[in-house]
Amino acid sequence: MTSAESGFRGIPGSAPTGTKQAAGRAGATLGSAARLRMAVPSVADRVAAELRLQLAEGLLLPGARLTESTLSEELGVSRNTVREAFAELAAERLVVRHPNRGVFVASLGPGDIHDVYTVRRFIEVSAIRGGGSPERVTAVRAAVEEGRAAAAAADDEALGSANQHFHGAIVALAESRRLNTIMAQVLAEMRLFFHKATVDAHFYRSYLDDNDKICKALEAGQLDRAGDLLLAYLDRSEEKQSAVHGD
Amino acid sequence: MTSAESGFRGIPGSAPTGTKQAAGRAGATLGSAARLRMAVPSVADRVAAELRLQLAEGLLLPGARLTESTLSEELGVSRNTVREAFAELAAERLVVRHPNRGVFVASLGPGDIHDVYTVRRFIEVSAIRGGGSPERVTAVRAAVEEGRAAAAAADDEALGSANQHFHGAIVALAESRRLNTIMAQVLAEMRLFFHKATVDAHFYRSYLDDNDKICKALEAGQLDRAGDLLLAYLDRSEEKQSAVHGD
DNA sequence: AATCCTTTGATTGTTCAACAATTCTTCGAT
DNA sequence: ATCGAAGAATTGTTGAACAATCAAAGGATT
Numbered sequence: 001m002t003s004a005e006s007g008f009r010g011i012p013g014s015a016p017t018g019t020k021q022a023a024g025r026a027g028a029t030l031g032s033a034a035r036l037r038m039a040v041p042s043v044a045d046r047v048a049a050e051l052r053l054q055l056a057e058g059l060l061l062p063g064a065r066l067t068e069s070t071l072s073e074e075l076g077v078s079r080n081t082v083r084e085a086f087a088e089l090a091a092e093r094l095v096v097r098h099p100n101r102g103v104f105v106a107s108l109g110p111g112d113i114h115d116v117y118t119v120r121r122f123i124e125v126s127a128i129r130g131g132g133s134p135e136r137v138t139a140v141r142a143a144v145e146e147g148r149a150a151a152a153a154a155d156d157e158a159l160g161s162a163n164q165h166f167h168g169a170i171v172a173l174a175e176s177r178r179l180n181t182i183m184a185q186v187l188a189e190m191r192l193f194f195h196k197a198t199v200d201a202h203f204y205r206s207y208l209d210d211n212d213k214i215c216k217a218l219e220a221g222q223l224d225r226a227g228d229l230l231l232a233y234l235d236r237s238e239e240k241q242s243a244v245h246g247d
Numbered sequence: 248m249t250s251a252e253s254g255f256r257g258i259p260g261s262a263p264t265g266t267k268q269a270a271g272r273a274g275a276t277l278g279s280a281a282r283l284r285m286a287v288p289s290v291a292d293r294v295a296a297e298l299r300l301q302l303a304e305g306l307l308l309p310g311a312r313l314t315e316s317t318l319s320e321e322l323g324v325s326r327n328t329v330r331e332a333f334a335e336l337a338a339e340r341l342v343v344r345h346p347n348r349g350v351f352v353a354s355l356g357p358g359d360i361h362d363v364y365t366v367r368r369f370i371e372v373s374a375i376r377g378g379g380s381p382e383r384v385t386a387v388r389a390a391v392e393e394g395r396a397a398a399a400a401a402d403d404e405a406l407g408s409a410n411q412h413f414h415g416a417i418v419a420l421a422e423s424r425r426l427n428t429i430m431a432q433v434l435a436e437m438r439l440f441f442h443k444a445t446v447d448a449h450f451y452r453s454y455l456d457d458n459d460k461i462c463k464a465l466e467a468g469q470l471d472r473a474g475d476l477l478l479a480y481l482d483r484s485e486e487k488q489s490a491v492h493g494d
Numbered sequence: 495a496a497t498c499c500t501t502t503g504a505t506t507g508t509t510c511a512a513c514a515a516t517t518c519t520t521c522g523a524t
Numbered sequence: 525a526t527c528g529a530a531g532a533a534t535t536g537t538t539g540a541a542c543a544a545t546c547a548a549a550g551g552a553t554t
Binding site: 080093177179 | 287288289327330331335338362363365369372374421425426429
């Protein structure tokens with residue numbers, strides 16, 4: 001009985017909500033109007049999404065082993081489909097795949113904390129130093145307010161979410177699809193690694209003022225100051241996480 | 248007859264070269280010595296590697312459609328295995344997967360050039376501004392010399408490769424596993440998108456002196472100067488690629 | 495009691511065949 | 525030329541089977 005066997009919701013057989021995406025034949029008839037279509041997520045995508053939820057909520061713990069046949073039975077899907085979902089999650093570094101030995105929920109290894117924060121420093125600080133459109137800056141402000149509302153409601157999970165939205169919004173200043181994807185993955189990893197610290201309300205509450213200061217500097221166009229404040233925050237946050245996780 | 252059907256080498260049935268990797272049971276017996284083991288690449292990995300080669304060499308052109316059954320027959324593997332290889336390549340953005348409609352070699356879309364260069368600016372410039380160990384700096388210098396040798400030998404492909412090694416080595420200054428992976432993917436995308444320009448010797452030869460100057464500043468510890476030179480290079484390179492590809 | 499070797503069981507990776515679903519192409523009618 | 529229907533092609537999924545690999549268990553040896 002592994003933790004992979006606890007608390008699974010089956011994959012809904014009903015029609016799931018679709019997502020709009022522009023589609024067209026790559027390399028052909030680019031001049032023709034692209035037709036919008038509703039893409040129904042595949043079963044494998046839905047399995048992956050379900051597992052992502054479980055990971056983000058701490059129901060699947062770092063290091064836990066996920067077995068294809070067990071999940072196949074529990075979710076009522078084919079083993080092959082589970083494999084496809086695993087591949088998705090492995091590409092996002094949420095699970096680690098060891099050939100012939102199995103799939104394990106990703107866990108913090110030596111240097112991982114520093115690595116994640118190095119990526120964040122490169123990306124977030126560069127993004128905020130480049131500034132962004134008024135719309136993008138407004139989104140950063142919205143995330144700060146979201147954090148304040150969560151703190152006022154004593155909702156710790158929402159506080160952690162708002163903090164992630166804040167940092168995602170900073171990267172989004174750059175309006176780069178690739179950077180947004182990279183940052184989303186880094187944030188997903190952090191949710192997985194640092195879940196325990198996430199529910200410590202004090203952890204994020206202490207950063208609300210920091211986030212506000214960073215945002216104010218951004219709004220005022222003081223981009224170097226914003227970058228310095230953000231860098232200081234990231235360094236401090238790394239120290240704290242290292243202290244909590246003994247890296 | 249699509250370009251996917253041209254020039255495939257079968258997947259070798261003989262024992263392939265393995266790669267060393269440390270393995271252990273995640274989350275368990277972390278105190279025990281990790282045993283080194285030779286991991287035999289799976290067939291899916293080998294299919295993916297083969298396709299990567301074809302992509303990098305321009306044998307599979309942007310926009311070309313890759314069909315599971317065709318590749319399955321040509322490579323002598325199961326269709327399911329081809330699907331697994333496709334998933335790997337899609338995660339690396341080398342192919343684009345449209346649900347129910349097929350897999351296509353990735354191609355340049357609107358804004359892709361700017362996007363790729365934005366990522367590079369964030370990562371490469373941050374990395375060089377952080378400097379690195381003597382060993383890492385030596386690797387940057389080695390890539391510059393590699394470029395000089397390629398130019399002297401009038402080997403255009405090698406010249407392009409050396410330039411990519413140069414930029415990979417810059418990011419490697421940060422000694423971050425995640426950033427190295429991200430950069431490797433960006434470089435793979437660039438090889439795919441810009442292959443035509445790659446074989447234009449003049450394209451990279453004009454950058455040899457730039458690379459040398461950047462490296463000299465790095466070696467002298469003038470990190471801000473190195474960053475400014477690199478930034479100027481990236482901006483100029485983006486302009487040139489945009490001019491060639493009409494983005 | 496500790497260590498080593500062999501056997502067994504569990505799991506992964508792959509193949510194959512089949513089917514359902516979706517999309518694209520072709521053909522015929524207007 | 526356009527539209528609609530039919531057919532073809534392809535993708536996504538399933539389930540069964542088998543080979544290969546690894547981990548666990550059990551027995552033998554020191």
